[in-house]
Amino acid sequence: MPWIVGIDEAGLGPNLGPLVQSAIAARAPDGVGCLWQCLAGGVRRAADPDDGRLLVDDSKLVYMGPRGLSRLERGVVGGVADCRPVGDFLGGLACGSSLSDLAEETWFDPAEPLPIALEPDAAVQRPLAEALTGAGVELALARCVITPAPKFNRLIDRWGSKAAAMEQGVTALLQTVLTAIGDAEPVTIVIDKQGGRNFYAPWFSAAIPDGWVAPVRESALVSEYQILGLDREVRLLVYPRAETEALPVALASMLSKYLREVCMRQFNRFWLGHVPGLKPTAGYHVDSRRYYKAIRPAMKKLGIKPSAVWRKR
Numbered sequence: 001m002p003w004i005v006g007i008d009e010a011g012l013g014p015n016l017g018p019l020v021q022s023a024i025a026a027r028a029p030d031g032v033g034c035l036w037q038c039l040a041g042g043v044r045r046a047a048d049p050d051d052g053r054l055l056v057d058d059s060k061l062v063y064m065g066p067r068g069l070s071r072l073e074r075g076v077v078g079g080v081a082d083c084r085p086v087g088d089f090l091g092g093l094a095c096g097s098s099l100s101d102l103a104e105e106t107w108f109d110p111a112e113p114l115p116i117a118l119e120p121d122a123a124v125q126r127p128l129a130e131a132l133t134g135a136g137v138e139l140a141l142a143r144c145v146i147t148p149a150p151k152f153n154r155l156i157d158r159w160g161s162k163a164a165a166m167e168q169g170v171t172a173l174l175q176t177v178l179t180a181i182g183d184a185e186p187v188t189i190v191i192d193k194q195g196g197r198n199f200y201a202p203w204f205s206a207a208i209p210d211g212w213v214a215p216v217r218e219s220a221l222v223s224e225y226q227i228l229g230l231d232r233e234v235r236l237l238v239y240p241r242a243e244t245e246a247l248p249v250a251l252a253s254m255l256s257k258y259l260r261e262v263c264m265r266q267f268n269r270f271w272l273g274h275v276p277g278l279k280p281t282a283g284y285h286v287d288s289r290r291y292y293k294a295i296r297p298a299m300k301k302l303g304i305k306p307s308a309v310w311r312k313r
Helices: 068-079 086-091 098-103 126-135 149-159 161-180 203-209 247-274 286-301
Strands: 004-009 019-027 140-146 187-192 212-218 223-228 234-237
Touching: 004 098, 004 161, 019 086, 019 161, 068 126, 068 247, 086 098, 086 247, 098 140, 126 140, 140 149, 140 161, 140 247, 149 161, 161 187, 161 203, 187 247, 203 212, 203 223, 247 286
Parallel strands: 004 187, 187 234
Antiparallel strands: 004 019, 019 140, 212 223, 223 234
């Protein structure tokens, strides 16, 4: 059966907190088109009625409103993995140097229990599991790369652009996923567009050195590549708003957003312990400057360098 892999990120724009990139791999019978339609008995989209099915959609739509974290967490628990302490949860997902990078963060607490917003025994997997079985579809693999501020800044210092952080994450995910899934079955990899970039052949050539990257088309609307010279067919598609078109990309978007929210909760908790009364931040733009100014005296007292907290771009 062919595979479809979705890759998406959360946290490219903020000045505080990590960049999180995730991949979700699904295996479906030949001829299966839209996975949302195929799994409609157990999965709904944000515009559908809230009728007990699992919500899987663009993380921005899932996270919207006062119950956003609960909906996001429910989707991750139901579609990716049971929640366990943060360190154990990430132990089954993280690839590359993500765990060792996080272990160096003063705010990171691997023992924090999950879930955050759901009841620990919440039964959320059954609707999706039944739909998957009925359709003959497998959600077989989930992986993530987490890049905290210190590593993010080192990559910028070396390469001069935050695209380097994106590239190293995509490379780690591609290599991990292609190694983990079946050797002979065809693979289509769908990636949400990375900023304004239209040309990805150098990225993919570095990530898949055993193959020859053949561009099919490269434009603002879609960039498509075939990887030749491998034992199976590999196709890569990059286009804007991919999380609204392909369910594995949407679920990757949700996993990335959820893991970033978990990290930011820990980040805020750590600094609140050193700056009483500090209002939490999501890490974006204007508010991040307010927050960073407030924690600077504590950073100096703790001997924490600016490059360990504030992302340069």
